[in-house]
Amino acid sequence: MKQVVPALTGSPLTQKTPWASLGVFFCACLLLLGALLPARALADCVLGEADEIVALRKVVDGDTLRLKDGRRVRLIGVNTPELRHGTRPAQPLAEEAREFTERFLAGGDLELVYDEDRYDNHGRVLAHVYNHRGDSLEAALLAAGLAFHIAIAPNFALAECLASREELARERQRGLWAPGVWPTLRADQLRPGDGGFVRLTGTVKKTDRNRYLWLELDGPVAVRLDLKRDYGHPSGRNWQGRKIVVKGWLVDRGEKYASRNRRNKRWFIASDSEFTIEISRD
Template sequence: MMKSTKHGLWLLALLPALLHADVYQWTDQQGRHHYADHGNENAKVLNIDPGVAFFRVEKVFDGDTILLSDGQKVRFLGINTPEVAGRNKSAEVGGEQAKAWLKDKLEHRKVFLQGDVEKQDKYQRTLAYVFTEDKEQINVELVKRGLATVNIYPPNLKYLEPLLAAQHIAELAKLGIWADEAYAPLAAELLDENNYQGWKRITGHIRAVKRTAKHSYLQFSDTVSISVEPMSVDLFPPLETYVGKDVEVRGWVKRSKQRFAVQVRHPADIVLR
């Protein structure tokens, strides 16, 4: 097996054919790198991740959407960051901070992607968990810093646990949005047409379960409820177990005349108080 740096690079190009064997790397006294299928006392086994493709980040649109060098527009899975100002949308508190952090972290640097069950969203954006060259997962890092909230869309559940753990850390430490008055919990009885827009934390006492042909509802009152998405209802415990409990629900509110419903897709969207 060739051991020089030049031939070592050639060896690395053939790694997919050599995955049955370890590949060793070491540096000699002249600083030259050597590669072989056997080692010496100074050699270390290379940690090879077969099939990983790296892409250069050309542009950061906001805190959870980027453009790659191959033209892919990537939407980060499992999270949501506040909006930045754009066409037909207003800026939300924390949006520019999330974008600035992501831009400093990734713009013009290389990343690799991991997908989940769904590969694209309705806007034809690639859905992915985004990693740096040193395997730092950016989705989790955004949440851990309080720049993003966990936003679960079943069936994409691959990194649910680390994302929720990161959010717990940020919330306890009151980082980012968890310290901002704009995202403070709002009592269900105070929800109205003037304050329902955007991502919300709504608190209250669950009084009843209501079911229709399409949806199931946990009712704070006759006018404010939690709407459980039909495709996700099997992920939840029996909805009757929420009755009589004080909860905080996190998500977006849908308004229909003078009725308001917070839409949820996963039990993690509802926190017992």
């Protein structure tokens, strides 16, 4: 069984989100951050020996790669901002995330280490990715503030370590955590057209359960939780009145769904673990 190298101790929108320019100097600093981070910060979040050594053809975006054998690889544990698609503009720091990944992986073959699931719903290989020096791309992106940490079941092997890298960037207000770069969306301000990856905040007004636990917020959105996980909640299942912030993909089920299912919320976000939700202690 692969052994996880523990995280370092002592260290701590939608798709329409507008891009606020941070200036040439700040962007250059982001691109160089990987070279400036301590060696241990890049070498942590390691599961063990590589399952595959592969050659890179192209960096598609910050978290997606194309291998020379034709396969596409999606990084486990991170989500980087989306590049421009058609008429949809690039999200904040999307280009910087792609360039960071290109520089980080340059100079040699890649190491892939698998978790529980080998493929996603789009047929892409799911893997933890390391450069030819054995440095974790996911940890570096998170520490640079160029990605958000996500933890999707059942691929939790490095979730705690990766969460610590995001917390480091957040405490130092790097990249996406700098003031005004990636605003938090409010549940009571959702509008048609909102969707994609978001950080969303709201207050729990009601709970419901079936196969999942549903937190209905003070807006047209609910958060879907796994009943088997406790989400680090200090008061068990007493969610009413709690203010939360959740990271994930906001799904719009549409106006027709909302009109046919008036008891249900039009939008929802699935949260598989405590690593993607923050709960007020008030």
